[in-house]
Amino acid sequence: MSTVTPEEKLLSTIGLCARARKLVMGTPMVTEALREGGKSPVLVVLEAADTSANTHARLLSKCTYYRTPLYRLPVSTERLGHAIGKSGLVAAVGVTDAGLLRALTPHLALCEPCVLS
Numbered sequence: 001m002s003t004v005t006p007e008e009k010l011l012s013t014i015g016l017c018a019r020a021r022k023l024v025m026g027t028p029m030v031t032e033a034l035r036e037g038g039k040s041p042v043l044v045v046l047e048a049a050d051t052s053a054n055t056h057a058r059l060l061s062k063c064t065y066y067r068t069p070l071y072r073l074p075v076s077t078e079r080l081g082h083a084i085g086k087s088g089l090v091a092a093v094g095v096t097d098a099g100l101l102r103a104l105t106p107h108l109a110l111c112e113p114c115v116l117s
Contacts, residue, residue, distance in 0.1 A: 007074060010107040011083035014046065014093065017104070018084035022097035025084060027055055030094040034066045042094035043101050044069045046111070048077040051091045056114075059092055063115040068094075071111035 004012075017023040024033045024042055033042045045063050047056065049072060056072075063070035073080060081090035095101050 006107065006110055010073070010104075010110055011075065011079065013100075013104050013107055014080070015083045015085070017093075017095055017097065017100045020097065020100060022095065022100050023084065024094035024096060025086065025090055027051075027059065027092045030092045031058065031062050033094055033096070034062045034068060040096040042068055042096055043098060044071065044104075044108075045092055045094045046070075046080075047072050047092045047114070048080045048090070049074055050076045055091050060114055068115070069113070070115040071108055071113055073111050 014023070018025070022040070024030050030042065030045055034045070045059060045068055047059055047070060059070055077089035077091050080093065081088055084090060084093065095104060
């Protein structure tokens with residue numbers, strides 16, 4: 001019997017958000033969703049650990065300006081992409097549902113907070 005690590009639980013919850021279609025995927029889409037707001041605004045941004053300095057600065061700037069929490073995940077872009085069902089690398093995702101954010105909150109203790117609203 002295998003035990004599930006806290007990191008795997010975090011990725012599983014992010015995958016649940018993706019299956020519920022309450023996730024904005026990719027840095028360009030996340031920054032656009034932050035800027036537009038709209039019916040379902042981004043409530044929190046989750047960034048992979050191995051993003052470039054430019055990507056991190058871009059996300060940090062947008063999240064600070066729009067007062068959206070930003071957390072740096074302890075996983076690579078490859079693992080984040082795999083968790084949400086993508087075959088490629090995914091640098092950042094944004095959660096748009098408050099209920100799923102509540103499910104994700106206990107797992108955010110693993111993450112490095114970059115911007116807190």
